[in-house]
Amino acid sequence: MALEILLAKIIWVSKRKIFSPLVAIALLFPLATKASTPQEVTHCQLLLQNYKDSNPTASRSFDQYQQPNARNLETYGKIFSTKLGKNLSKGSLAIDLGGGRGKAFYELAEQTSAHAVVINTQANNQIPQPKKGVFEYRQGWVEEVLPTFKGKAKLITDVWGAFSYSVKKIEILESIYTALEPGGEAYVLYHPNKTPAIVTLPNGRRVGIDEWLSTRYPKIFSRGQSGDYDTKYANTIKIVKPKTPTELKIALEVTRVESISGLRNTLPSIELRESSQH
DSSP: OOHHHHHHHHHHHHHHTOOOHHHHHHHHGGGGSSOBOHHHHHHHHHHHHHHHHTOGGGGOOTTTOOSTTOOOHHHHHHHHTSOTTTTOOTTOEEEEESOTTOHHHHHHHHHHOOEEEEEESSOOTTOOOOSSSEEEEEESOHHHHGGGGTTTEEEEEESSSHHHHOSOHHHHHHHHHHHEEEEEEEEEEEOTTTSOEEEEOTTSOEEEHHHHHHHHOTTTEEEEEOOSGGGTTOEEEEEEOOSSOOOOOOOEEEEEEEEEEOSSOEEEEEEEEEOTTO
């Protein structure tokens, strides 16, 4: 199993104040293997859910929230090198995946009169409604909530959100495409070192998922580089849904899942290969 499972077990044990030599062996034993199966990582995500949901910043206001990911709309624009919301009008649906405390999309609602939604595992219900537009949280996992917006969103963004933290990256990309209305756009931040998703081609060459997508589906995906200094080593993935769309099934399958663990983050490292089933 991966270090992600070790972290989950430590959290579980610490909350119950249980420790013994047998527990120590149970915690250390997973280090003997190199990688987790997708099923094990999914199980681990459930173990970590209580830890994520108990995040003490969930009830803080913008002014109190001091973590660096309280990014505003200007920062989002720098990251994706575009003016987000330029194509939005009153009532247009815009969705941010992850979104932290939602500051960027709160500003988006005020500036464009759009209906801005932030999907997050924690919901900050203390934020008042903006003077213009509508702002709301949808609490839950992106993999479960985003499909409910099929064909409705004009704009979707993900900045260190679900795409970075989930092992279901292909499912999330397909859900983003499905949730977009025809002509809608999505922007995803992707760090090839911190959250790698590597595709091994039939000839043995290894490429990042952003390069593979833009080559395989050039009318839908394009790749770029973050224009923000704090994320200058990250890449961006732009998704455009054609005005006459077809169903998207990404021809990739996961072959290996590992984790990159830290005190505050547990991020998956994923290896993929082309699938003959699509």
